[in-house]
Amino acid sequence: TTRGKLFGTLSDPANLAIQLPALSATLPFLLLIMVTLRLPLTNPSPVFGLAVVFVVLLLGMAKIFSLDLLSAVGLGSTLALEYTWHLGHFNPDHATLPLAWYIGFAALFTIFPFLFHREFATRTTPWATAALAAPLHFFLVYDVMRTAYPIGMLGLVPAVFAVPSLVGLIVLLKRTPPESPALSAQLALFGGAALFFITLIFPIQFDRQWITLGWALEGAALCWLFHRVPHPGLRLVGTALLVVAFARLALNPAVLSYHARSATPIFNWYLYTYGIVAICLFVAARLLAPPRNLVLGRNTQPLLYTLGALLAFLLLNIEIADYFSRPGMAGLTFQFSGNFARDMSYSIAWALFALLLLIIGIHQTVRPVRYASLGLLSVTILKLFLHDLSQLDQLYRIAAFVVVAIIAIFASFLYQRFLGLSQKQSQ
Structure with a gap:
């Protein structure tokens, strides 16, 4: 027998066998909705009680x-x-009863397939309904808590909602046979629901850089979870969260004004924010090594490594700019003239970063990384000759030139050794 489709043609008996019960099931609820719209129901128990039946x-x-x-x-x-x-009748002064109904409905749909696990073990729709029940009820519960119980710790609401999803995930792992064809989808649904609530904790409870940190950590966690539950949706969402976290730090100028410049250089919020996100990008790239590297048909591992390297380079420049800024400044600005120590710090840091890229590119035999290191080193040398040396005294010119020259010579030595080894191996 063929399986019917809800949105298929009515002429197909298989489709009609699905469509008729589904359409019939909505009629009582439509009547209750009409009653709700017409009557001033300050107490939802009459209509919600019938809905439970x-x-x-x-x-x-x-x-x-x-x-x-x-x-x-x-x-x-x-x-x-x-x-x-x-939306039509809720009153924050009488919030306890609606809150109980909302939680009760969410719990009813969530628990249902677990009560009859044997019958539903190989199916997907009941588990999808159970996994989505809590996320779809979240706004209702959150709005009640926000308006009626302003406790100041609203991040606890998604944290509490995440618990049933995590428990459901554990139960499925223990009770569903590993060979079940629906296990992967079931785990992805409940795992995704749990991570959805975990993601919400950060923007609800925190602000500014903590949102970005939360999303980056979750993105890396999703990539790790993909190893345990090989559902492509986990990999896609994890990669998307990491890209968004990168964009918030690299393409958002407002991030430099989140906090006034502190008196502590280097070991500041820039270090842990940009550093942790960069580490998450590198970890995710490592986790998505072949054959797990394709997202929507694209190889995402080089992208994640590139974003991580760009963020690390940006952090390097931010720390230099912050070090030479006055404490208490409202925002961070980049200046490349007027201060000898700052200008030379940029040049030397760029050269060292280029050298590090070259070492990594040689060790991992990755040609684009080696080319990027040579490009950055070339830009550093041009900056040194065209900008830095023209503004320095004779003694400082010699010192600056010697430092960058040593780095460049060492880089060329490494590259020559690498080319020599490559030629020997090819022979």
């Missing part, structure tokens, strides 16, 4: 007749009713 009937039919779609229809219909009442 309808939901239990739908879930029972889903189990008895193997109509998995009914659980999803029940969740969607219940959410429509809840949001209709909440």
